[in-house]
Structures are given as structure tokens and as C-alpha cells.
Amino acid sequence: MQNNIAITPELVAQHGLKPDEYQRILDLIGREPTLTELGIFSAMWNEHCSYKSSRLHLKGLPTKAPWVIQGPGENAGVIDIGDGLACVFKMESHNHPSYIEGQMGFHTRYDGNILVNAMAVGIAKADEIFYAKATGVGNPIVYLGSKTGRDGIHGATMASAAFDDAAEEKRPTVQVGDPFAEKLLLEACLELMQTGAVIAIQDMGAAGLTSSAVEMGAKGDLGIELDLDKVPCRETGMTAYEMMLSESQERMLMVLQPGKEKEAEAIFIKWGLDFAIIGKTTDTLRFVIKQHGEVMADLPIKELGDQAPLYDRPFVETPKRPEIDPKSVTPPMGNANAIVKLIGSPDFASKRWVWEQYDHLILGNTVQSPGGDAAVVRVGEGPRGLALTSDVTPRYCEADPFEGGKQAVAEAYRNIVAVGGTPRAITDNLNFGNPERPDYMGQLVYCIRGLGEACKALDFPVVSGNVSLYNETNGRGILPTPTVGGVGTVEDVSKTTTLAFKAEGEFILLIGVTKGWLGSSAWLATIAGREEGAPPPVDLEAERKHGAFISSLIQDGHATACHDLSDGGLAIALAEMALAGNMGAKIDKLPEGLPNHAALFGEDQGRYLVTVKDQAMAAIILKRASSAGVPALMLGKTGGQELTLPGESPISLERLKKAHEDWLPSYMTGEI
């Protein structure tokens, strides 16, 4: 491929650029771009890198709090967790490549749409955090990690396109991760950071060398000059175009302190990784790419990022659905059987089959393992820790994007509160359909507004995030899925609570208001076969008040178990507590004035279940709730090997357990 071939409209279209976007390029640089330059623009201006459809709306999200050290815009968000330590976290998606390369993502294709969201959380010393911003003119730019190959070329452009049955044709662009190389890179970078040689660091993710170099330069108001002859390559004869767009994994770009090159190189050689000085920072504010002594690209570095198109795409609000009167729904089966059916349905079945395939015990700091409301991980030797969760209910987001967005944040908040943590900040991963369709764009806009409203009300800012659009195949979009990853701090990990019933004869209390909200509920969908109705509204003031009440119970050591109520309502929460503790319960009382199916399966928000050790403590808690203005109701007692509900036949734990544990393994072996 020649670098200075004529840029035809077809070539522009193949790069995912619209004619008006190409005109913008011409206006910006005042000439026709080279092929490499066209590639660079297409990588920087696609949806994945430029957030051109979402940027306008993301601006409304709250990103600040006294404990926020670094908000969105960096490699990851950073919050202060005390004792001079910081928690660094980010969620990423791998949605589009997983659709094509099924083996690397998931086994099955569900409607062709696979969402893979992964959240990484780390600990750093608060005064030893490295950022992407380059400083100083003439400083060496160093390439680290694996060699560059032809894999992943135009991955970021692909991640911004909808799929059809011809997706197989896009296979060569999928980059394949190598955890071993990643581990070596991680160790080498951490070792290098200890030497004080690092000025700035940026991983080569989507759009590889292009986006990492541009970000480092643009953030530091510096130009960048790269000599591609120095880039370690896995294949021979790679063109500048290919090298600038490769998405080979396990690569980092750093700006080093001059004079530290030898020391840095020794560390990378020790770990068996490539280390190459491939360029330098300049004061020209130009992004200059040279190969074989020729200039292949020469572009204004700030404008590459800053002048990316920004769209205010047309959107329509999802029509409001009517509320469902619980009395208008006749249960098609008994409530006891419905509990068993739900606890063994895809939404509620145990995910043990998944988490047992991931090492969740390494480092010896896992205080609460998967299966609870939030994971609790001790920081170092403690007593401090972190509470981690991720949540979203796509069913709600489809029915009412605004309330669904609020609910995702509120549930993450409750999950952290329920284990004894203080909710601090979130990362989000916005998985949506084609933003060029006003209905899908409406889902995105209103979900973001809902997220923002809840984050603001709960002091739970967004510090990092990711947007994945165009998740649709053959014209059918995914359910709107704004995944919320929540992080909370725990003062003393020995004082956290789990959901498991702990001892016989303890008293079970329900905190919060139960109105029997069945619209968009799991029961209505799975048991009654009706996917309809408005989802439960989220009263953020009540969330905050009830959360504070639960936190005080846990801090005072009064709650022996705690679980938040989410989809599946009271019945599923009770069943989960019983299963976790291998202990039943006898419930004497349910929220008043409702048919049993509404009291049991209604998905009213802002609720928790707690157990306390005896009747005297229960009385104290009820009194405390009353003076705090928090609704609380004593339901019954723990004990036995059955879950017994008023007016319903008892359900044996064995039956619940079988339904709960068997579904996913059976499904994965194709037995159901």
C-alpha cells in the first residue's frame, strides 16, 4: 500500500468516516491526507475513541467528591481510601470482538449479542500514581511489551459498527490477549515505576500506538515524533498505516526521564520484553510519523482529539409504560412453587459455575467471596478493605431508561452498604445499540441522565467509564445495559456482614417500604409470562436514609446478616439468605394490605433484610428505625431446614438448593 494514494470516497467510507467528517479533516489540515493520516483520523474519530455520540451527554455526570483523586479522562479513575492509599479502577468491554471470536469470549451466542464487561480494581500509594500526561521537550518515548503485529487493525473502527451475517469477514482484525505477556508487562512496569524513571505512561488499547501517543502529547501540550523503524515488529514489511493502527495487545508507551534509558532497559530485558526508544516529545504540537526516513504523517496533535466530531444525535424518549396493579394479576402457580422456579431461572440461578473458573482466593485477602451482595477484599494487612460490586437490570432500563439508570446506581449503593461498606465511587460501562437510531439513542440519553441523578443524590461520583455502542446484530439491538461497577471503603474488614443466616432463632427484619411493585418484575416475566409494566421507581432520598440506617446497624455490630432486596423481591432475598446459611426460616408476617404474590415478589426499591440475635435486639432496632423515620417490620425467625411463608406450603432447603445450583451447569452441558 502506498502512503500517498488518492483518497477516494470509497476509501473514506471503508474507514468508517462519513463524508462530512472527511470534509472536516480536509478543512483541518488544508490538504488531502496521506493513507496513514486517514487511518489515524479514522481511529481517533471513531465512536470508541472519540465518544462522539455520547460525549455531550456524559458531561452531565457528577465526577467530583472530596475523595476523588482522578476522575474520567485518564487510564482509570482514582479515589482516596485513607492511610495514604488510593484505589484505582476501570471497567472495559470486549463486546464486538467477542461476537466474532466466540472462543475467546463466551461459549454460546445468545441472539448474536454478547456483552463482556470486565472491571479491574487496584491499590496504589496515593502519592505514587502515574498519569498519561507527557512533560518536557525532547524526552524519550519508549515502547514496551510485546511486538507489534497485524492483529486488531481497525479493531476500534469495528467496535463502532453494527454486525450482520458477514461478520466472519472481519475476523482477521480480532486481537487475542496473552495473559502471560500481560503479567510480565505488569511486573516490569511496576518495577520500573519504583526507579523514578517514568514521566508518563499510557497503555496501547484501542487504536494502539496512535491513540496512546496522541493522548500523551495532547494532554501535555506537546508534540510527538515517532520513528517507526524503531518499533519492534512481529511481522516483516509492516507499513506505517499498519503499525499505527495495530491493536496488538500487551503494549505500553512511556515517556522516560532522560538519562534513565539504560536502567529502564535492563528491567525490561530481565522480564524478557521488548524495550525500544521510538521517538521523542517536541514543542511543535505536531504528531509526526516517520518511516524509512520519510514523513508518513504530520498532523496537529491537539486537534486530532479535540476536534473530533461531536454529535447531538436525535433521540426519542421511551414511551412510559402503565403501572401494574398487583391485584389485577392472578398468579398462575402457587407462590412456593414460583420461588423454586425463580431461584432456578437464569436470573437467579447460582453463578458458581462461572466464578469457580476464576481464581478468587489468590493474595489471601478475600474476606467475602463471590455469591454475596458485594465482594470484600482486605487491603494489605488490614484492617481497611474495599467492597466491590457490579450491577444493572437491563429489563428496567428497557422499560424506563431513566428509572433503570437510577436503579443500577442505587443497587450498587445498596450492595456495598449491605456488606458494611461506605459507597465511594463508580465506573460505568454503557452498552447500547446503534446511536443513529433515535429510539436507541433515547435509551442512552435517559440512562445516562438516570445514572447522573442517582450518583449526585447518593454522593457516588463516576470516576471512569467506557462506552460501547452499535451492539446489534441484524437490526436488533441489545437491551440497554449501563453496567455500574461500584467501589466502597470498609474501615475494618472484621466488622463486615454477609447475607447468610447465622444461627437458629434469630429475628428477621425488613427495612423499607413494600408496595408490591410487579411492573417489569422477574416474577411477572418468568412466572406470569408478561414482560410489561413500569419498573419500580427509585426514591433516592429513601435510598440514602435507609442505607445510612443499615450502615449504623452494621457498625454497631447489631446486624448478624444483611442482604439487599433487588429483583425477585422479598421471596428471593429470603431464599438466598437461607441457601447461603444452609438454614431455613419461618415467616409469620408479610407487608400488609397486599396479596401474597405482590408482597413476596414485588420489586420495590430501597429495601434490606437484616437478622438480629434476639427479640430484645429486634425491639431496640424497631424503635431506632421508628425514630429515624425508616419503615421496619419484623417478619419472623431463622431456623430449621425449610422456608415457610404465611399461607404457603413449606419449601425444603434441599429443593431450593437443587433448583438454584443445578440450572447453570445443566444448561452449559446442553442438558436443558
Place this chain on the structure above:
Amino acid sequence: MKSAVITFPGSNREGDVIRALHQASGVEPLKIWHQDHELPQGTDLVVLPGGFSYGDYLRCGAIASRSPVMDAVRSHATKGGLVLGICNGFQILVESGLLPGVLMRNAGLKFICKMQHLKVCRANTPFTSAYKKNQIIKVAIAHGEGNYIADDDTIAMLEDGNRIAFRYCDAEGDTEKGNPNGSINSIAGIYSKKLNVLGMMPHPENLIEALVGGTDGRGLFASITAYKGAA
């Protein structure tokens, strides 16, 4: 007690075992890079920690077993020095010929991470004196290739020589049940002939605190410390 924990490219539980040894002995173990040719003077115990050395490429443990430091580990073992290989460390020990047999892919073909009961098969070794014979302990497992296989003669040699260290079992101690990976005779760990080399798939180093799963793993590190302290 002086212990040396070897770090290979891809080791990831070296910090866990260092913490457990430090807790038991009060002495910080030394971290040794796999490219080193010698062990520190006076090393009592060498630990090959868990991880995925060299990405588990070729066969788990195969490339690491050819690391320069392994000659020193072999000579340490020949002289009767203690060697403990956990998980990937066990795989490296069988690949380097210090222990017999092989560790195949789990029978279920999946990586498994969970709490697992073990039966302590003998308590009169440098690694298990703090336990009772046939004691049931609960530790962690986290592996994809822990299915211990050997030919009939080797199994007979291990069984007859009383060289089985631990067997997988259920909470009641039934070794017919609770075998997570298909290992022959539910073997979870074995000794060398002189009982100075122990290879095991489970992770006692992750079970040293009540707050984090339990303390059943402490006995192993307490045993080693007691043995070296007495020597």
C-alpha cells in the same frame, strides 16, 4: 529458619507463601529470581510458588523446570534440604524429575477455584508434624491441571512407601468423594523418598487467617518452622 521463594516469569502466589512463612517463622523469606544460579548460603527451605510460569506454554511447569536456578534446587534436595512446591510449583517438581508422575488437565476440563477438604495422610514428616494423622483440613484449590497421574508401578511405589502427603476428600473425610480433578487415588500431594520434597496442588498459604477463609493451612508452615528450629 532461612527460606528462599523462587520467582519465575508468571509466578503469582509468591507473596502469599512469603506471608505464610513470615507469619509462622517470624523471618522474612528471600525472593530468588529464576535466572540465579545459586541459592543463598544456609537456605533451609526452597519454595516453588503457585502461578502460571511461562504462561503454562508447552506443558505446565515444563519450561520453568529448565530454569538456571533449578540445578541449585536439585542439588539442595539431593543434600536433604527441604523443597516445597505448591500448585505450579508441584508441576515444576514433576517436570524437573524431583517427584514422579504428571499433572494432567482436570478431569472436568475446567479451571477450578474453591475451598477443598484434604485428608492429612501422615503426620510424621517435616511438613505435617503440626497435624494429626487422618486429620481433615480445609484449604483452597485453584488450578486447571491438577489431575495427578502415574503408571501403576509408580502409584504402588508411592502408596507402599507411604509417600502420599494429602488426599482430596469431602467434609466427612471420604476420599472416594470430593475429588475435584480426577487424580488417581484422590492424590493431592506427594513426598520424595526421603520426605524432604513435598509437591501439592492445594494452597495452604491462603488459609492462614480466620478472617480470610480459615487457619487450616497454618499447620504446614508451623511444621516446617518447628522442624528447622529443632534441627
